[in-house]
Amino acid sequence: AQKVTQAQTEISVVEKEDVTLDCVYETRDTTYYLFWYKQPPSGELVFLIRRNSFDEQNEISGRYSWNFQKSTSSFNFTITASQVVDSAVYFCALSDFSPNTDKLIFGTGTRLQVFP
Amino acid sequence: GAGVSQSPSNKVTEKGKDVELRCDPISGHTALYWYRQSLGQGLEFLIYFQGNSAPDKSGLPSDRFSAERTGGSVSTLTIQRTQQEDSAVYLCASSLEGQYNEQYFGPGTRLTVT
Numbered sequence: 001a002q003k004v005t006q007a008q009t010e011i012s013v014v015e016k017e018d019v020t021l022d023c024v025y026e027t028r029d030t031t032y033y034l035f036w037y038k039q040p041p042s043g044e045l046v047f048l049i050r051r052n053s054f055d056e057q058n059e060i061s062g063r064y065s066w067n068f069q070k071s072t073s074s075f076n077f078t079i080t081a082s083q084v085v086d087s088a089v090y091f092c093a094l095s096d097f098s099p100n101t102d103k104l105i106f107g108t109g110t111r112l113q114v115f116p
Numbered sequence: 117g118a119g120v121s122q123s124p125s126n127k128v129t130e131k132g133k134d135v136e137l138r139c140d141p142i143s144g145h146t147a148l149y150w151y152r153q154s155l156g157q158g159l160e161f162l163i164y165f166q167g168n169s170a171p172d173k174s175g176l177p178s179d180r181f182s183a184e185r186t187g188g189s190v191s192t193l194t195i196q197r198t199q200q201e202d203s204a205v206y207l208c209a210s211s212l213e214g215q216y217n218e219q220y221f222g223p224g225t226r227l228t229v230t
Binding site for chain 1 (some may be wrong): 147149158159161164166171172174175205207209211216217218219220221222223224
């Protein structure tokens with residue numbers, strides 16, 4: 001069965017610190033997609049990134065970077081020089097490759113608090 | 117352009133009453149999804165629409181829950197005879213046709229059953 005584990009329930013950092021959010025997934029599919037979403041206090045989930053299982057290149061977007069390692073089934077997310085506006089709940093998700101569906105399987109989320 | 121919209125934003129209802137939650141997807145998005153977010157349960161998938169048909173209803177928790185989509189656009193999630201455990205935020209998302217495109221979420225409807 002597919003599963004996403006975000007072991008870190010809550011992380012607190014001081015502004016300008018780097019922080020890594022862990023995501024470990026389980027799937028029997030050879031083709032799959034991984035996603036990260038941000039849920040700020042306003043509540044609306046914001047798409048951050050999508051990655052397919054054939055592309056293990058790390059990705060950087062400004063202060064955000066993602067490290068995808070198939071060998072350890074991990075897709076970790078690092079925020080460099082964190083800011084107060086990064087405070088949110090972050091969800092990692094996995095696509096379900098079962099027939100006739102296109103749903104996402106979410107982890108339980110990591111709440112990040114960045115203090116000034 | 118406009119994002120996914122949901123109405124109402126908040127709904128308080130008495131146990132046993134029926135409720136309808138509405139979702140307007142992004143224009144041109146053929147896929148539509150309903151999820152539920154509650155404390156202790158995280159984000160749970162409810163149902164997936166491709167056009168007006170629902171090939172995956174596996175997440176609907178009971179037969180009190182139903183959903184429909186008309187004109188390949190607006191969707192309504194109906195909960196009959198609401199129970200307290202139905203209290204949650206109901207999120208709608210839409211995406212372009214084709215699997216594994218990113219899903220764009222609406223602001224959600226917070227349902228409270230008293």
